[in-house]
Amino acid sequence: MASDIEEVESTESTESAESEARELADRLGGVGCRRKRTEDARFIQGKGNYVDDIQMPGMVYGDFVRSPHAHARIKSINKDKALATPGVHAVLTAEDLEPLGLHWMPTLAGDKQMVLADGKVCFQNQEVAMVIADDRYLAADATELVEVEYEELDPVVDPHQSMAEGAPVIRDDLAGVDEGAHGKRIHHNHIFTWDVGDADATDKVFSEAAVTVKQDMLYPRVHPCPLETCGCVASFDKVKGELTVHLTSQAPHVVRTVFSTLSGIPESKVHINAPDIGGGFGNKVGVYPGYVVATVASIVLGRPVKWIEDRIENLSTTAFARDYHMTGELAATEDGKILGLRANVLADHGAFDSCADPSKWPAGFFNICTGSYDIKTAYARVDGVYTNKAPGGVAYRCSFRVTEACYIIERMIDVLAEHLGMDKAEIRLKNFIQPEQFPYQSALGWEYDSGDYPRALKQVMEACDYDGLRREQKEKRERGEIMGIGLCTFTEIVGAGPSRNCDILGVGMFDSAEIRVHPTGSVIARMGTKTQGQGHETTYGQIIATELGLPSENIIIEEGNTDTAPYGLGTYGSRSTPVAGAATAQAARKIRDKARKIAAHLMEVSEDDLEWSGEGFRVKGVPDQSTDMPTIAWAAYNNVPEGMEPGLEAVDYYDPPNMTFPFGAYLCVVDIDRYTGETTIRRFYALDDCGTRINPMVIEGQVHGGLCEAFAVAMGQELPFDGAGNIQGASLMDYFLPTMVETPRWETDHTITPSPHHPIGAKGVGESSHVGGIPCFSNAINDAMNQFGVSHVNMPHNAFRVWRTLHELELDQRPEAANVEPYQPTREAAPESGSPASVQSPDKASGKGTEITIERNYPLDVPADDAWEILQDIEKVTACMPGASIVEQTGDTTYVGEMKLKVGPVTSAFKGDIEVLGVDPENKELRMTGSGGDSKGSSSASMSLTARIEDKGAGRCELVGSTRIELKGKLASFGGRMLENVSDRMLQQFVDSFRDRVAAGGEGEQAEEARRRVEEGPKSMNALAMVWQVIKSLFGRK
Amino acid sequence: MYAFGYHRPTTIDEAVTLLGQSEDASAIAGGQTLLQSLKQRLAQPGELVDLGAIKELSGIAVDGRTVVIGALTKHNEVALSSEVRKAVPALADLAGAIGDHQVRNVGTIGGSVANSDPAADYPAAVLGLGATVETNQRRIAADDFFIDLFETALEPGELIKAIHFPVPKRAAYVKFAQPASRYALAGVMVAETGDGVRLAVTGAGACAFRVPAMEQALAGDFSADAIKGVQVDADELNDDIHGTPAYRAHLVNVLARRAVEAAR
Ligand SMILES: Cc1cc2nc3c(=O)[nH]c(=O)nc-3n(C[C@H](O)[C@H](O)[C@H](O)COP(=O)(O)OP(=O)(O)OC[C@H]3O[C@@H](n4cnc5c(N)ncnc54)[C@H](O)[C@@H]3O)c2cc1C
Secondary structure (H helix, E strand, O other): OHHHHHHHHHHHHHHHHHHHHHHHHHHHOOOOOOOOOOOHHHHHOOOOOEHHHOOOOOOEEEEEEEOOOOOEEEEEEEOHHHHOOOOEEEEEOHHHHHHHOOOEEEOOOOOEEEOOOOOEEOOOOOEEEEEEEOOHHHHHHHHOOOEEEEEEOOOOOOHHHHOOOOOOOOOHHHOOOOEEOOEEOOOOOEEEEEEEEOHHHHHHHHHHOOEEEEEEEEEEEEOOOOOOOOEEEEEEEOOOOEEEEEEOOOOHHHHHHHHHHHHOOOHHHEEEEOOEOOOOOOOOOOOOHHHHHHHHHHHHHOOOEEEEOOHHHHHHHOOOEEEEEEEEEEEEOOOOOEEEEEEEEEEEOOOOOOOOOOOOOOOOOHHHOOOOEOOOEEEEEEEEEOOOOOOOOEOOOOOOOHHHHHHHHHHHHHHHHHHHOOOHHHHHHHHEOOHHHOOEEOOOOOEEOOOOHHHHHHHHHHHHOHHHHHHHHHHHHHOOOEEEEEEEEEEOOEOOOOOOOOEEOOEEOOEEEEEEEOOOOOEEEEEOOOOOOOOHHHHHHHHHHHHHOOOHHHEEEEEOEOOOOOOOOOOOOOOHHHHHHHHHHHHHHHHHHHHHHHHHHHHOOOHHHEEEOOOEEEEOOEEEEEEEHHHHHHHHOOOOOOOOOOOOEEEEEEOOOOOEOOEEEEEEEEEEOOOOOOEEEEEEEEEEEOEOOOOHHHHHHHHHHHHHHHHHHHHOOOOOEOOOOOEOOOOOOOOOOOOOOOOOOOEEEEOOOOOOOOOOOEOOOOOHHHHHHHHHHHHHHHHHHHOOOOOOOOOOOOHHHHHHHHHHOOOOOOOOOOOOOOOOOOOOOOOOOOOHHHOOOOOOOOOOOOEEEEEEEEEEOOOHHHHHHHHOOHHHHHHOOOOEEEEEEOOOOEEEEEEEEEEOOEEEEEEEEEEEEEEEOOOOEEEEEEEEEEOOOOEEEEEEEEEEEEEEEOOEEEEEEEEEEEEEEHHHHHHHHHHHHHHHHHHHHHHHHHHHHHHHOOOHHHHHHHHHHHHHOOOOHHHOOOOHHHHHHOOOOO | OOOOEEEOOOOHHHHHHHHHHOOOEEEEOOOOOHHHHHHOOOOOOOEEEEHHHOHHHOOEEEOOOEEEEEOOOEHHHHHOOHHHHHHOHHHHHHHHOOOOHHHHOOOEHHHHHHHOOOOOOHHHHHHHOOOEEEEOOOEEEHHHHEEEOOEEOOOOOOOEEEEEEEOOOEEEEEEEEOOOOOOEEEEEEEEEEOOEEEEEEEOOOOOOEEOHHHHHHHHHOOOHHHHOOOOOOHHHOOOEOOEOHHHHHHHHHHHHHHHHHHOO
């Protein structure tokens, strides 16, 4: 009895202590309060200061000449015309950078990368030269005057073909290098093989298991697409020998070290400043050629140089994400207990390995792929290969490859459930790591710090009435309606990282904070991280407010200026709170320790008699004998104890003892329109556990943002390539960026399981919802498809692809209630485990190149000999082509030709070589080839043509034409899909003109009419919309 | 963007003269297509003739049987006009589904129709409602106006002054947006007019086109079921990363039925 009463009392007293703490947090703007973001005042008033806002006296502008080809040798570069243009200051090529050793640069992944094309180009839109001019328009004009002669090479587009025998060599520079940064290279296009876990034990588990499942899945190439593209302003002071670079960087300090090492300028004379950043999501971690060339240009010219990319440049050349071709396998018991996992990945890294992972982790933290489940035996292997695509492989809003890992395990667990006919929640609950197992040692090497997975999932199931949803799904299905329920119970690994296993270019991945308390009790603090929208200025202030008992409104947070901020590794991988946030708390605690000494001195008591009151110190047991922090701060500058240094500041460099492991349970309900394939996200419920919640509102904002990007990736984003390596869809006309119109409504929830090793128990949260959201959407769509016997469809789940699946199942037709056979799980044994070569993903990143072959017969009302006479005359033939002409004859059978196209508002002029390969009077056949580029150097085309006159008797004949046209570059990327339509119409016009020409040789009214038309020349190409997609791509809303 | 000359005439005659003075002059209305082409350096007009100050090109007039919309009228003016909404709700709906507010506040009906983007919405209305395009030289029936990809009956230097839409008995426009651009992946305008049923498709082919087989089926029985089995030929339809010709052909049928159901 008595003990019961006591317990009630103690609960009451904790409650009152809690409410007191909440009240204090609200008053100070400390940890736990929903404080409005301090940075928003300037952003919503348009007063942010981004790199492109920076103007400097004498500033000039750089713009790139880029390659239209995915793979080609550079035969020559002629800058004369560009340099002769008034207002142009310089044209830099690899040759100019070579003496400085800057034509190549090291990548974070231990590879190296061309800064400007050195002898060859390895991906479309690769940087070939930079023009520096008085303004950006002049610079852009002059890029078109730089003449680059290419010799095309076969490209490697499909990563599955990359290591084939005889595959083209992408990296000539690596000839004979069989030891890469991450071990042996087994093929000239192989980068690394990285594996982890016990392969033999895993094989054994699989061979003995009652049940195994295997599934190929493609995580397509996507791009973070931040609203602000990348750019910089580089300014070299010749007198002082100092370099200042303002740039869009998530990690300015590392950039300083890299710049100093590359340039040889002492690091103290390199000043890097990352001002406001309009979103990074991993895209702004790396060092891009633009930064380097602008810097060299500034050193050469002694003037500030600005370089800012446009949207298409950003999407097509700066770091992409994912492109993981994965095969997952699970071994389990009949009743769904997972015994083993095997994962095989083929990773497409593009032409250079410029992934931004900690140095020792070529596949990032992919080994978190055992997820939230207690899987005792596992093996994962990743093979990285080169292809002729832009380099990258950054973590798009996730910690190093964690999205891919989370996707594979969360999809596989559903695949297994489906195979067993088991409920997808039940299988998770059955396999979760249990709360009492923490700290948990995973089979692939991690020590999970804390978690309570069953509680999280159960809370979500209850909130959403999971059982009710399943019942509804069943009823709907009987009515022919398609509904899917997706679950995802993810565990993330963030906060890189302990310096014992995490470094970037040899620098340990600690982070830092420096806090100064001014005499009047206001504070300035600086960190080694860099906010890009995460709200650091708000949340770090809250940590300090609580640790120091000072109001956050008087705490200024600064980041990004490497002269003032302490060295840190930057913001990505949700590491700011786990690492710099910890440093902030630790630095504040150092200040508090000193404050305690000052307080003891002021109150003339012993330090041991003092306790922290939340806003200062009070004497234990004598609550009204206290002093607050402003008083102590003042004393720090004029009344310190004997022997103590004045001042009140501290620095902390925090090397985390472990990563943090935030987790969550998500549920998504989708309704699919079977006729159009459109998906409605009816409900999305996200429960996140990121430990201590510093600012619930900022967390919710981060969760909303991450879910929006998860929605984007799962439902629509993709950067495909054609077979020639032309990137398709690198503009916002094709690349899906959801707005508030498309974005579903989010419901958020949380549990709190503090990290035991973080000073305030916080874990990272900026990326959780992206990592967990994507598989949740995908699981929902796949859950809907499971009903019809489909075990897996790849992302993106846009309406077209969903329809395609439904169409194959003949579900897209009326009547409404189709009689759908109930799905019977098939229980085939899984095939042999995959070596990377056997990893075949259903959607390969290929398809044919942007080329077409057209064969047509055109009847002509003239005798065959008349027609042949004209067909032999190259000049006349050319004149029949709308907009085409022969400029000069360069040999017996070679000519230089020109062709102008005007398509709606778009104009382009092609110039190139034409060669007549054969004139065969016997068969009346002409064979010729042509190849050339547009005058802007952004596209190229080649064509071969065979034309034959067939005598049909009675003064009639037929023109039999067959032509093959191939496009590269901008036109191929944006207009290639209309090639057939346009080519057809061009041929038709050609034939019309040709007829006229032949007819003009005759007599009478018709001939007269034909002569008049020949005189006029072929109808202008005004209406021919060679590139209507280009026009629309133009909406590239920057 | 290349350098160009800029003119802002106040009368149509002045505009036509300016356009005739140089070979590579281009009219600009809302600029929602042209400006993007300029920014990407795909268009290089020597002179831009801004139609924005020509007052007589703007405005909406409804006389009971016809809705006349000036070429320079913005999409949002049409979408938010209570007169248009009363006379031809389908037309107001269509205008309101173009792009986003920023685009609708600047883009014009004349620019959209003159441009004849295969995925633009207005061409479906012009063709589906049997409108007449009035230019500074003549009147062109919708059936003669759209010729091919970005190709219309307009001659060089010919400017659209207004579009005359006859008020239909009932009509509806149903659009299926391409997810990234939000232009029409396919869109169908169906109308029961004084001259019978008209059904026009945009987004699916090289330019807006009518579907006679559906029109005939609907003439006898204006119901979704009447066109259940009427498919358009996928062969001629557009193919891109957002949808195959087969998908577009399928969508045309689905959207047409939905449009018939929604017609009012
Ligand atoms: C982000 C974005 C989204 C969009 N989404 C859609 C959409 O969903 N659906 C849709 O239909 N459209 C969409 N558009 C296009 C928009 O509707 C444009 O308004 C339209 O394409 C062109 O109109 P404009 O007034 O801007 O013409 P401009 O760009 O100024 O001109 C276009 C062409 O028409 C010519 N022209 C202009 N006026 C006349 C005239 N009176 N007579 C003769 N020629 C003329 C010009 O010379 C030029 O060649 C979108 C545009 C953007 C930027």
